[in-house]
Amino acid sequence: MAHGGMVKCPAKRKYKEIEEEEHAPSASQTPESQQAEPRRVTRSRAKLVQTVADAHASPSDVHAGKPEPCGQPVAWADKRAALNDALPYFKAHQGSVHTKDLVPSGMLIDGIVGIRDCFYSQVIVTSIGGGRVQDPITKTMVRTEDQGDNGKNLKALKYALENKHPFVMIAGAGNNNFPVKPPHYYNVLDYFHVTDIWQEKIKGDKQPVVVYMVRLEKVRLDTKSWWTPKGVSAHEAGEFGIGTYSCASHTCTTCQSPSKEIFEQGWTCLNSECSKYFELAACFDIDDLTYSDAFLRERTAYTGPEFDDERVPSLPSEDNNSIGSEKEYKQGILCPKCHCCSRRIKWDGWCCENAECDFKHIVPLKQTPLNGMESENKQMEKRRSSSANIVHESIIVHETIAGGQEFKTFFLPDEDGKTAIGTITRIRPTEAALSRRGGIDDLYLQLQKEDLKLERRPAKNAGCRVEELTSHFSGNFGAPYKFGVVVKTTTSFKDAPAPILETLLRLTWGGKAAVETSINLIQDKGIKVLKNAIPSEFEQYNEQLVLGYFENSKISAHDDGEKELGPNVASLSLGSPSVMKFSPKRGKNIGDTKDIDKKKRKPVLSLTLKHGDMLVMHGEQIQKLYLHAVDPYGKHRFALTCRHVRPNTIPDKEQRDLSVDNGKVPERWAAVRYDGKEDRFESSVTGEVATSVGTIIGTG
Template sequence: MSQSMQTRSHGPITRFLSIAKNFTQEQTPSADEPVAGSGSTKNKRKREAGHEDGAQKRRRLDNTPKDDGNKDKPEPSGMPPVWAEKRAAIADALPYFRAHQSGLHSNKKVAKGFLIGAKVEIRDRFESEVIITSPGGGHVEDKSTRQMVREKDQEDNFRIQAFSAIMKKPRRSLVVIADSGNPLFPVKPPHEYNVLDHFQVTDIWSEKVHGHGGKLVKIYRIRLEKVNLKSRSWWTPKDANEESIGEVEVGHHVCALAYCLACRNPSKVIYKQGWTCLHKDCKQFFCFPRNKDSTDLNPAELEYNEDFLKERTPFLGDNLCPLVPPLPQITDKTFGSEKEFKAGIVCPRCGCCIRRMKWVGWFCENPLCEFSYRIPLKKFHTIDFTDGNGSKSNKDSFDKCVKRMPQVTTSNHIFTTYFLPDEKKGFLGTITVIRPREGVFTRSGGINDLYTRFQDQDLGLERRGARAAGSRIEELTSHFSANYGAPYKFGVVVKTTMGLPGAQPPIVETLLRLTWAGEASVAASTKFIKDENLKVDDDAIPDEFEKFNELLALGYFEGSKISAHDDGEKELGPTVATLSLGSASLMKFSAKKGVNVGAKGKFVLSLVLKHGDMLVMHGAGIQKFYLHEVSNLGKHRFAMTCRHIRPESIADKAQRERAKIDGQLSKEWASINYNGHSDRFESKTGDAVECPTTTTDSTTAQVQQSIPTDDQTKSGDIETRASSSTPEP
């Protein structure tokens, strides 16, 4: 017996735990993190300089084509209870794995869900009842190979604390998910991401491995054991016997335990080559007896002790979270647009994780399944925004470099214009906020009625790929969108663009309202420049308005947002106008990197857009030198944004011709204008007219939705997807 240890028999429940102190809480990025301009200022600079930050590295490595060595493995004996082909789908749908980038999801410093990925360490095991792996972290990128390698000892971190918290209380468990790229997968993986089962953490220890360049580094290891040992794991090979797949009963094997004489701490006899102290701070840590030739033992040659692999631990808990979470339900206190209703669900038929991609509900992402689940939103009224519009805690503010002009009040609207500066002590564009007065809201056919009518329509709103679109790590936009008129956002929205000739009446009415707002704002800006003798470069703030031929409809649930971006596509005119309906939002403007205006790192202009407000950006320089972002402050909001798409600048001939046709109003609408000064729709001669209430274009039928009844709003409706001959929402 070695002089550095004492041994004694060890029952299957006894465990060793090396607990690290003073850990930090895990921060897990979500699907709603900014698409552009996200993260720290340091990371922003890296991206703009063409360098990757940590999140981008993870996304690139996660999306690297895998060496599919699993394709020739045996078929599984069962199927996963929950699965997905997209990484974001499991993070959206599973409350026990809200981790869009990290491999670990924890809550209150306790591990809840763990993804074993494609990267494995020496001596990792993936068996029917036992998984041995690293808790993750501690790697750096090799600049020459761009591979993640170990160069130094793995530090104590939040992962160790999260796993340790499960060991402290034997009634806790976590759910393990397996990536199809894991080369140790015992069978042919059915899907990209596969939920395995509930596991308990039985052991955490430290060991030495060869890192980059052959250097020995210390890492952490964890042993996970399946909670339910009575049922066969679905990831075992089909027709395999108990012995070959490692099914063992509790008590048949017991791993011996020994105490270190140097540090007085216990360690299990984990390796065949003998016992060693597994406490990384002990002077006897990882010291094995020398080989017969008096050479040190090579860590790469170590093998696990059979008793360590086959020891089974009874699970003392009984309150396991469901692997398939229940479907969300409307209650008397919810509307159906709260955060939980934008999250994903798990298909109760096939187990596929379903992202909320459509405004009207969830549609199974499994092409072989026809399941769909709709929860009609309760109708919002303006009284619902009294407390939730954010106006009490968020007020308009602007940097001293921004010039705010005196308000202009008309009988129905209040204009507030801000001039954004250039780098030459002049101005390059204007932001005009047009706030309606009381009568504009309440009259028949006014803003409140318009908002109600939008809620009665199915606008075809969908969430679309914002990052790595179409790949296994695709992330969706936080908001829902649909485009009307000339195509906009080429490659993103163009596939669902609907022409203005067949657009629903509320869409066309809004375009006419925003056309008036654009014209009025351009005229106001031109007058201010002349009256105040403002310094403006030629053509920076044009005095002519280019008529809108496109409308992008955006829908926001609670917590939805649009990250920092610009509308600087070459096909766009210099004016962008938006109408806000429903909950208030906070819109912020910031200078792009390298633009020398305002206080460094701060927003130059922040505006609270309330129900009925219109905002007009005028001047192409705004998009060239500034970014803007929008955060929804309530539970339900529509934003209708108009632009002028210049067909002549579209390179593709088919797209160019389509833009000319789709951007034209139908005959019944072409002769109607909106006059904001009198707040009415008028003919070309100035006479008041009634707007058409229907459309003659058949394409509208593809986006019509009936008003839900009161009974339908109480709970979701489960239904099968329509046949291919029936238009889907």
């Protein structure tokens, strides 16, 4: 390859069929399998597109002058996560090919468009993804070296070629080659099969590089493609029958490998190991090479296995053996009315994400049977894996008992490894506190009956095409928390259902008890503590965040270090068990410092949270030095977490007033307290004592 992207010119072309080609019969002599006229300008040699789609041009601008499609896709989405959630054959949140065991089921062509990529009614030619790196200046993905043979996408597509395996193609509006105005951003096309894979040279970041290309052909050539321009003839749309065109293949005299004559400019050996690889009879700039009509118009009979059209998945339905929170019920759906791919955003069911559609689908969540939940917790106890019981040697641990409830307190160290900066206290209730009338089991069952307004909320790129939702569902009560995310949907304590307020009473006792236990241990055991890091006072909770978990839901590493929050955070776990992990933040000299520069570090503390367990974090420094994450194990779990939001730290008066008003507890509930040592509720007004809060409040 010459410098500047020119194709090398050999002294003599070498392939066995040179004489036959030079004396080849004319097109009129080959009516069944004809060669395309080599110099006639056709749609296949339209103006070449840019290597990378213009990052500043919107899809509507790029496709503004294009014709309307003759039909509509059977499935579409405007957000990639919705596409991934709803379609079982395309789960790739990143990348272009979805595979299972390297067998492809779906492929997306979108924003990165190669210089010779093609997108027609029956044929797609595209470069195979993999091997690109981000340019540090332009931030675009570029190639700086030859593409290797070990890429997952390449292996999957080679498998498809060798095994005649069909899969679904999807086109994004970011693809400049879209032959029509895309109806939506992501559009499901049809089943295609791989006809050719080869290597060719393109201009790289600084020099020519070798890349893999793939040619795909629609399986059902006898059906009209919906992305065909409206009102054009089959010939104009690039629709041809099998045998009408044939692309010649020649064998290289140097390496004895056959290669199709894919370029209009002439034949070249496409074996990258050959010394004559990518040599043509004349010199051409790489960007000037175009595929021949014969190559693009050749049609190949599909001879692979028969298959069912599964582009439109069925709606999830109620199952006698399920409760409705299994992992399959967290997947998205394909709306049967408008064909929009929609994520499961709401706890209680699916709503079509198309603003112009009103379709809803509800599969009732059954009340989780207590015996199933108890079984999950017992299995977790038996497992006792090493990852669920990590305590770094620098952490001080003490166990105490209060009224039968087990307190396990962990003192987390500062960067010196000797000074405590905060405590983690797990409070485990007695069996009687769980199972008695009005106990924790009843609270869990009652909570399942309430409309808690739980939703999955944006975790990344909110409102954007690549928006990602949290894995868990959430709803907020009391003072607003996570300003700008939950504010608009927070529910005041005055309007909160009874289980939320009962949880507030229980966690208030747990938070106070954890603080008292921590202070007593510090004094009795002489534990060294960073000055003012572990306050002896308890600030009353005025906010409660409820998280709901389906099977396989989780919450990634984060902290609760917002400046508006007090130093104490308490959480009640109900339902399936989980493992909570605490890891040092990047750059903090805590724990195993071998990974000190990594964002995701090894945990220094992990503990199992069973049904009914409380966990209290006390001390602001915990949030500054550590991250915590939760991995649930089971099919159904609630985590109810209380905090104190400091109204005086909120500069906006409207939100400050909202925080105060929403955080007020109704009078009849404010007069009740929970005593965890005695496991009972008490009224400060009447002196009444009861094991069920409903007896005092008048709701049970």
